[in-house]
Amino acid sequence: VEVGSSRRNAGIGFGSMTVSAVAVVSDARRGGAALTGLGLGSIGRYAHGGLLRERFMPRLRAAAPADYADGSGDSIDPCRAWDLLMRDEKPGGHGERSGAVGVLDAALWDLAAKIADLPLWRLLARRFGNSSAPPLVPTYASGGHYCPGDDLESLRQELRQAQARGHTRFKIKIGGAPLADDLRRIEAALEVAGGGEHLAVDANGVLDRSRAFRYVEALQGYRLAWLEEPADPLDFELYAEIARAWPGSLGTGENLFSAADARNLLRYAGLRRERDWLQMDPLLGYGVPEYLRMLEAVEAAGWSRRRCVPHAGHLFAQHLAAGLGLGGHESATDPGQPFGALAGDATLEQGVVRLGEAPGIGIEATPSCLALFGVLLP
Ligand SMILES: [Mg+2]
Helix, strand or coil: CECCCCCECCCCECCCCECCEEEEEEEEEECCEEEEEEEECCCCCCCCHHHHHHHHHHHHHHCCHHHCECCCCCCECHHHHHHHHCCCCCCCCCCCHHHHHHHHHHHHHHHHHHHCCCEHHHHHHHHCCCCCCCCEEEEEEECCCECCCCCHHHHHHHHHHHHHHCCCCEEEECCCCCHHHHHHHHHHHHHHHCCHHHEEEECCCCCCHHHHHHHHHHHHHHCCCCEECCCCCCCHHHHHHHHHHCCCCEEECCCCCCHHHHHHHHHHCCCCCCCCEECCCCCCCCCHHHHHHHHHHHHHCCCCHHHECCCCCCHHHHHHHHHHCCCCEEEECCCCCCCCCCCCCCEEECCEEECCCCCECCHHHCHHHHHHHHHHCC
């Protein structure tokens, strides 16, 4: 489904952006109706329809229900289903399949949570040993894209509106304009945010070495919350050099899709466990089972999972952040967008989202997300 807009970051425009919407219809029933699990893909990597239709959905359909049932026999075990999806897949070279598996995994977890009559965050917390944690997720407002007719007042306005909704921390785009223009945008944003610790900047991986170091030099005095993806996300040695020169925090990981990639990031990119942010996106990276392996790698490297704040702003990440005890959540500044919405009956106050008790992920209760399912739902 199309989720295009006229926004740009430093690397890409979103005019032809698409995401996959997946519905897993089951024979479990509530109130006479069949329960359906819904998954909605992440933003920035386009839809995965070909992979889903040709490879992953047929594999699941061909499986015997006993092979993905949970121990009770009343529900599905998404981790067992994941093993079926990944049968005959070689390790490494993750490409786009990790996003296809991620969105299907999300739909399976939504279904499992609905069968259990629990919000997904609570199901995850119970299953993965975090059940005493309150469903509170520190959340920042992400936006400040380059737009047609861009001006500083519209940027300030965007942040003011997010502030009025309850946000206290913001992130804007850099790297898509000359440095002097980006500095003016940062200063405009700071007028609303109130101080560097309330504002992060994201270059979306586009700066080459010399530009990256010019930004590092020019931005130091602002004491920003973090600098995100200043350079190509796979150039770990360059990240290590930037980390030595940049006194603030760095954020990266949204373009790494596997536990092996996360492990290499932690080994070779010079990141600092007390300061930097890991932004791997569970929807783009094979879903919950692989995200749990990423958390294992994070903790094995001596980091806290509180340094993990997933990319994108989708409802699935909100539930993982609460259920698995992560450090926070990204949310688009515009609450009318699928990636700016709160899950179901969640609320936002002083930069903290409190998740509610509606079963599943909450897509049905979120009009901007539900609208994307179109013909999939009666
Ligand atoms: Mg980013």
